[in-house]
Amino acid sequence: xxxxxxxxxxxxxxxxxxxxxxxxxxxxxxxxxxxxxxxxxxxxxxxxxxxxxxxxxxxxxxxxxxxxxxxxxxxxxxxxxxxxxxxxxxxxxxxxxxxxxxxxxxxxxxxxxxxxxxxxxxxxxxxxxxxxxxxxxxxxxxxxxxxxxxxxxxxxxxxxxxxxxxxxxxxxxxxxxxxxxxxxxxxxxxxxxxxxxxxxxxxxxxxxxxxxxxxxxxxxxxxxxxxxxxxxxxxxxxxxxxxxxxxxxxxxxxxxxxxxxxxxxxxxxxxxxxxxxxxxxxxxxxxxxxxxxxxxxxxxxxxxxxxxxxxxxxxxxxxxxxxxxxxxxxxxxxxxxxxxxxxxxxxxxxxxxxxxxxxxxxxxxxxxxxxxxxxxxxxxxxxxxxxxxxxxxxxxxxxxxxxxxxxxxxxxxxxxxxxxxxxxxxxxxxxxxxxxxxxxxxxxxxxxxxxxxxxxxxxxxxxxxxxxxxxxxxxxxxxxxxxxxxxxxxxxxxxxxxxxxxxxxxxxxxxxxxxxxxxxxxxxxxxxxxxxxxxxxxxxxxxxxxxxxxxxxxxxxxxxxxxxxxxxxxxxxxxxxxxxxxxxxxxxxxxxxxxxxxxxxxxxxxxxxxxxxxxxxxxxxxxxxxxxxxxxxxxxxxxxxxxxxxxxxxxxxxxxxxxxxxxxxxxxxxxxxxxxxxxxxxxxxxxxxxxxx
Numbered sequence: 001x002x003x004x005x006x007x008x009x010x011x012x013x014x015x016x017x018x019x020x021x022x023x024x025x026x027x028x029x030x031x032x033x034x035x036x037x038x039x040x041x042x043x044x045x046x047x048x049x050x051x052x053x054x055x056x057x058x059x060x061x062x063x064x065x066x067x068x069x070x071x072x073x074x075x076x077x078x079x080x081x082x083x084x085x086x087x088x089x090x091x092x093x094x095x096x097x098x099x100x101x102x103x104x105x106x107x108x109x110x111x112x113x114x115x116x117x118x119x120x121x122x123x124x125x126x127x128x129x130x131x132x133x134x135x136x137x138x139x140x141x142x143x144x145x146x147x148x149x150x151x152x153x154x155x156x157x158x159x160x161x162x163x164x165x166x167x168x169x170x171x172x173x174x175x176x177x178x179x180x181x182x183x184x185x186x187x188x189x190x191x192x193x194x195x196x197x198x199x200x201x202x203x204x205x206x207x208x209x210x211x212x213x214x215x216x217x218x219x220x221x222x223x224x225x226x227x228x229x230x231x232x233x234x235x236x237x238x239x240x241x242x243x244x245x246x247x248x249x250x251x252x253x254x255x256x257x258x259x260x261x262x263x264x265x266x267x268x269x270x271x272x273x274x275x276x277x278x279x280x281x282x283x284x285x286x287x288x289x290x291x292x293x294x295x296x297x298x299x300x301x302x303x304x305x306x307x308x309x310x311x312x313x314x315x316x317x318x319x320x321x322x323x324x325x326x327x328x329x330x331x332x333x334x335x336x337x338x339x340x341x342x343x344x345x346x347x348x349x350x351x352x353x354x355x356x357x358x359x360x361x362x363x364x365x366x367x368x369x370x371x372x373x374x375x376x377x378x379x380x381x382x383x384x385x386x387x388x389x390x391x392x393x394x395x396x397x398x399x400x401x402x403x404x405x406x407x408x409x410x411x412x413x414x415x416x417x418x419x420x421x422x423x424x425x426x427x428x429x430x431x432x433x434x435x436x437x438x439x440x441x442x443x444x445x446x447x448x449x450x451x452x453x454x455x456x457x458x459x460x461x462x463x464x465x466x467x468x469x470x471x472x473x474x475x476x477x478x479x480x481x482x483x484x485x486x487x488x489x490x491x492x493x494x495x496x497x498x499x500x501x502x503x504x505x506x507x508x509x510x511x512x513x514x515x516x517x518x519x520x521x522x523x524x525x526x527x528x529x530x531x532x533x534x535x536x537x538x539x540x541x542x543x544x545x546x547x548x549x550x551x552x553x554x555x556x557x558x559x560x561x562x563x564x565x566x567x568x569x570x571x572x573x574x575x576x577x578x579x580x581x582x583x584x585x586x587x588x589x590x591x592x593x594x595x596x597x598x599x600x601x602x603x604x605x606x607x608x609x610x611x612x613x614x615x616x617x618x619x620x621x622x623x624x625x626x627x628x629x630x631x632x633x634x635x636x637x638x639x640x641x642x643x644x645x646x647x648x649x650x651x652x653x654x655x656x657x658x659x660x661x662x663x664x665x666x667x668x669x670x671x672x673x674x675x676x677x678x679x680x681x682x683x684x685x686x687x688x689x690x691x692x693x
Contacts, residue, residue: 002019002020002039002048004016004018005018009032011112011116012032013030013118014029014030014031014032016030016038017083017094018038019080021048022079023079024075024079025052025108026047026050026051030149036149038148040151042151042152043148046148049071049239049240050242050244051078052108052144053139053141054139054235055072055075055106055135055138055139056074056138058134059134062136063075068191068195068235070235070244070246078098078100079098079099079100080096080098081098083097090113091111091112091113094111095107095110103129104129104133105125105128106126107123108121108123109121109122113294116291117290118275118288118290120291121140121271121273122140122141122268122271123268124268124269126266127261128263132262132263133260133262134258134260134261135261136251136252136258137249138248138269139249140248140249140269140272141247143213143244144242144246145244147215147218147220149217149220153185153241154217154241154243155178156177158214160176160181160213160214160236161175161212161223162175162196162210162211162212162234163207163210163538164208165504167501168520168527168617169531169617170204170520170531170538171503171535172534173615181194181236184238190238190239191238193237195235196234197233197234197254198250199255199460200230201229201459201473202455202457202504203229203505203507205501208506209226209228209232209247210224211234211247213236213245219278220278221276221277221279222245222274223274223275223285224274225272225273225288227272227508228270228507228509229481229505231249231255231257231470231473232249233250233254233255234246234247247272248272252470255470256468256469257469258470259468260467271508274288275287282537282609285538289537289540292508292512292539293540295512295513296540299488299513299515301515304571304599305336305337306335306592307336307339307380307516308326308330308337308338309339309452309572310326310338310341310574311523312547312574313575313576313577314343316341316343317346318340318360320363323338323340323368324368324371324372326577327372328375334595335592337377338377338380339497340381342384342454344356344360346360349392350388351387351392351421352392352394352395353392353393353438354383354385354438354439365446365447366446369446369447369448373447378450379448379450380448380452380495383439383451384455385439386480387413387423387424387456387457395421402424402428402434403424406460408464410422411423413457413460415456416501425476426477427465427476439487440486440490444490448494449495450494450496451487451494451495452499453484453497453514454501455505456500481509481510484496484510484513496514497516497545498510498517498518500518502519502522503521503535506519506538506539511543515543516542516570517545519531519539519544519569520532525618526620528565532565532568534615535569536607537607541570542570542602542603543570544570546568546569546572548562548571549573549575551579552580552584557681557683558683560663560684560685561641561683561684563587564664564685564686564687565641567602567687569602573588594661594663594687597689598689600630604630605628606628606631607626610626610649611649613643621645622647623643623646623679624640625649625651626638629654633692634691634692636690636691637689637690638677638687641684642679642681642682642684643682644683645682646679646684648676649676650674652673652675653673655693657675657692657693658670658690659689660691661689662687664687667679667680
């Protein structure tokens with residue numbers, strides 16, 4: 001008979017640990033005010049097929065049911081041993097140990113940073129047996145026995161939320177009930193699984209590593225978010241009435257991953273973040289993203305300075321003259337970072353060699369950077385230093401020793417625009433020596449204070465090395481992350497922008513060690529506002545760099561649309577700034593003033609996305625609004641965008657508010673907390689600041 005091991009209360013969340021009939025622990029997470037009979041007959045039956053972790057050793061049978069390792073023979077060998085807490089000034093950790101008779105086991109860590117709205121979870125596999133063991137699968141976290149609040153199998157009441165990625169189509173919210181996903185209970189028994197993730201080194205190429213399960217009947221939603229920059233997988237699995245949502249490294253089948261853990265050794269999974277909320281996906285996402293401020297604050301960027309990136313100005317042909325001309329204009333406003341993008345090395349070299357073009361920068365980079373700083377701005381530069389492209393010298397055979405290989409052959413990746421690249425092996429000290437010289441020393445000696453780090457293709461599921469293909473890749477990507485940390489350590493004032501074909505690395509482990517990230521490669525299209533809005537549920541907007549590309553021929557409506565989208569994240573100007581009229585420049589500089597006023601809300605707050613029509617990137621229709629409240633809900637920023645066939649959008653605000661300021665007039669009515677946005681034209685934008693009455 002199941003029994004409760006312990007219960008803990010953390011900031012309005014109750015964590016219960018239950019011992020099932022197989023003597024394994026099960027973790028339940030509920031809002032504190034949601035009461036249910038944890039030990040009901042229905043729930044205790046579910047616990048017997050539930051666990052803290054999904055785990056498989058190569059010496060055991062997979063127990064595979066519907067392509068899931070959840071029910072492996074390895075799990076059956078584990079038994080609950082003990083649970084205890086560790087506490088310091090920052091956090092409390094609940095540690096649960098399960099061990100097999102042979103001496104191997106797991107330490108499941110649930111860490112709550114004080115006053116936060118969720119938990120960091122990671123699992124340690126330790127081997128105190130006499131044998132060298134091989135892991136073939138292990139999760140970072142499993143939320144099992146969902147939903148304990150239901151009295152039935154809940155297929156029509158349980159909704160699964162996930163977010164599709166895609167180049168210039170980031171953050172598409174998809175939601176289906178379990179019936180639609182084929183995860184109902186069958187007539188006698190069932191064991192069905194939905195499994196997806198990423199393979200390779202662009203971890204947000206297909207999906208964001210974030211999933212949520214909503215109990216619509218009881219208005220509760222649970223979520224998991226993995227921090228990992230290589231292959232990962234998520235599973236939504238059902239057996240009888242029990243549903244589990246888990247996430248971790250891609251397994252031996254999907255990610256070619258296995259890991260040898262010899263006697264006395266331990267393997268620690270990547271961290272995942274979890275939370276539970278009363279309400280919608282918005283409430284859950286705001287709770288999960290609020291946990292990210294700890295790492296972002298530690299990076300050291302206090303304000304949200306405006307960026308200018310010249311890519312949509314020169315399209316890969318930056319010059320000293322063009323950039324300094326831009327600096328003369330931008331220095332009249334509030335832009336701080338002047339960033340040159342790709343092409344500063346042409347025609348002298350290519351990606352990998354990093355030789356400054358003497359025609360584009362005749363005085364060298366040090367002299368150029370000094371001139372930018374004299375104009376009151378910080379110079380930035382684009383690099384893709386993990387790769388070397390053809391026909392650079394670094395791409396050639398004399399550098400093969402420094403490159404990632406598969407079956408002894410240097411891996412060649414092809415970028416969407418046709419470029420061919422190979423990859424430096426960051427496990428190789430000689431490769432790091434080369435990059436120290438070409439990247440860190442170059443940044444220091446030149447005087448750059450900002451680097452945009454791009455990454456445009458992947459070496460695939462695995463690489464050569466001493467362990468499995470997938471584990472070798474994981475170790476390489478851990479070293480890549482360490483190089484980012486090394487750059488910041490050696491140049492403390494350096495601002496790093498995380499970019500990978502736009503938004504292909506929008507995941508916590510890379511974003512937490514960089515100041516901001518490229519939200520997308522949507523440079524000029526109307527879909528930029530759609531992507532920037534979507535990402536309010538996936539990444540803190542204080543880190544999302546949003547392109548705002550201005551050209552003199554644009555209509556007044558399009559100007560308002562583009563400028564308004566910058567308020568959805570980190571404002572990044574581009575385009576033909578030098579050709580703008582005086583009135584257009586005045587409009588741009590006025591927007592900068594308003595942006596600075598609203599930056600505290602962009603930096604910290606809670607967001608809610610509203611649309612009249614379904615989300616479409618290429619042919620958006622209707623009206624979209626993002627309402628972002630300050631943390632105390634004393635202020636609300638409303639960013640509105642209309643598309644084709646704009647229509648009225650009704651929103652219930654969280655209280656009564658009055659208008660303080662708008663960017664472009666007042667196309668709304670407000671009665672009490674009932675806000676009706678009514679754009680007068682298609683493809684225009686506006687930003688409002690409201691204060692609570």
